[in-house]
Amino acid sequence: MNRPTYLRMADDLRQKIIEGDLPPRSRVPSRAQLSKQYEVSDRVAVEAVRVLAAEGFVEGRPGSGTYVRERAAPRRLRRGDFHERAGGSAFASDLAAQGRTGTWRSSSETTTATPAIAARLDIEPGAPVVRTDYVYLDDGEPAMLTASWEPLAITGDTLITHPEDGPFGGCGVVERMAAIDIAVTRVTEQVTARPVLDGEAHLLDVPRGAIVVVVRRTYLAGERPAETADVVVAADRYEFSYEFPAAASAAAP
Amino acid sequence: MNRPTYLRMADDLRQKIIEGDLPPRSRVPSRAQLSKQYEVSDRVAVEAVRVLAAEGFVEGRPGSGTYVRERAAPRRLRRGDFHERAGGSAFASDLAAQGRTGTWRSSSETTTATPAIAARLDIEPGAPVVRTDYVYLDDGEPAMLTASWEPLAITGDTLITHPEDGPFGGCGVVERMAAIDIAVTRVTEQVTARPVLDGEAHLLDVPRGAIVVVVRRTYLAGERPAETADVVVAADRYEFSYEFPAAASAAAP
C-alpha cells in the first residue's frame, strides 16, 4: 500500500493547516519552495496543492500565491416550516439568530416546464410555469441560490402570480398560497450534494470543483404540488438542520 | 474568458455521457486515442478524464480502461422517525420499499468521548461512551457507514449497553432507550457534504475524491442527548428525504 507522493504531501500540508501551523489567510509556500522543501518535482507540488484546493482547505490566486481559506464553523440553516414567520424570510431569520444579516435579490419569468420540473410538479411537460431565481446574501456576500417553479395553472391571474410582487410579495409559499385559498399541507425535501457548476461557482464565489449541497424542495397542497425549488449552498459554509419529534411508535405500546 | 483545453474536452465528454452517446459501463477511449482525436498531448487527456472522474461520471481501472459509471437515480433514504418500525431498521425498510435488501454489520467498543463528541452529547470530554460502527449493505454492496456514540452514564449496567446485543439488540434508539425508561422526544439532524476520506472510500467502494453526504444526528430525551451518530453515504448513490407538515403559522390566523 504505497501512498503516492502527492497525497502524502497533501496529508502533511493538511495536517499543518488543521493544527494551526498554517493559520487561515496565511500563505502556503509557493510551488518552487514546496518542491524544494519536499524534494519533489514542481508537478508533484502542484498536484498536492490541487488536492487541498478541491477539499476547500486552500485557494490559489494567480500571480499572488496560495492561501489557507477561512474555515468558520458552517452557519446553520434550519429547515422545516415551523420557523417561517409571517411576512419574514426563513433565511433572514436564520442568519439573524447568528448575528448576521440576510437579504436577497430575485427575478421572475414565465416559461415552460422541462420534463424534470414537470415531473416534480405533476404537470405536463411544456406547461407554463413561473420561474423565480433568488440570490441570497449573508452580510452582503452571496450565500445561497434558489430557483423555484410554480405552475401558472395555480397562480395565473391571481395576486400572487409573481412571488416577489404584489401585496404578498416576499411572503412564504404557504402564506401566499393561502391568499388564493390553496392550503399547503406538506413539504418534502431531498438532500443531495455534487460539485459546483461553473455558473454557480461564479455566483457563490467559490472555487471550481467546490462541493455544494442541493435541497430539492416541494410544497404540496394535499397530493398536488404547488411549488418546487432547488436550493444550493456551498457545503463548507452552510449546513442544513432538521428537527422533528421522535417516533410515535415507541410511545404507542 | 478562455476556457482551458482540458475543461472544454471534459465538457465535450460529459455531454456525450449525458446524452447517452457514451452509455453506462461503456469504455471511454483510451488516453492515446483521446489525445489523437482531440489533437492534444496525452497529459491534457489525462486532466480531462480526471475532471470527469472527480465528478463521478467515469472510473479508471488500471490495465483495463476508463469506464462510464452507472448513474442510477439515487436511492432514497427517508429521514424522520415516523417510519421506524418496532424491531426493524429504517435502512432496511427504505430499501425494501425500493425492491432491495438492506442488511448490516456492526461492532461496539467502550471508549472515551473526544471533545467534539462530548460537546454533541453534552458530557465531559473523556467521559466513557459506547461507540458502535455500522456498515450497511444494499443487496450486499456497501452503502452506508454509521458511527454512533452513547454515554455509558446512560446505558451502562443496563440490558442495552451494546446497541446490537441483548433482548433489544437491533432495535431503534427510541425503543431501546424506552426499555430503560428514557423517553426520547426529539431528533436533530445536521446535513453536510465533503470529499470522502480514504478509509471511507475503501469501505464504501467509491473512488478517491468522491463526494459523501454526512448526517450528524442526535437523539434527545428532553434536553439531554441520549445518542449521537454520523451517517455517511456516497452522494451520487443515495439521497436523504425529509417530509414534514407545512407551517402552522399560516393556519393560525
Place this chain on the structure above:
DNA sequence: TCGAATTTGTGCGTATGTATC
C-alpha cells in the same frame, strides 16, 4: 509609470510501475 521578479494555472513530452488482457 514602468519593468523585473514571482506565482499560479495550464500545457507538452517522456518515463516508470503495475494491473489487465
Place this chain on the structure above:
DNA sequence: GGATACATACGCACAAATTCG
C-alpha cells in the same frame, strides 16, 4: 510473455496576474 492501459512522477515552458522596487 507481450501489448495495452491507467496512475504517478519528472522537468520544462509559457501566459496572465500580482507584487514591488
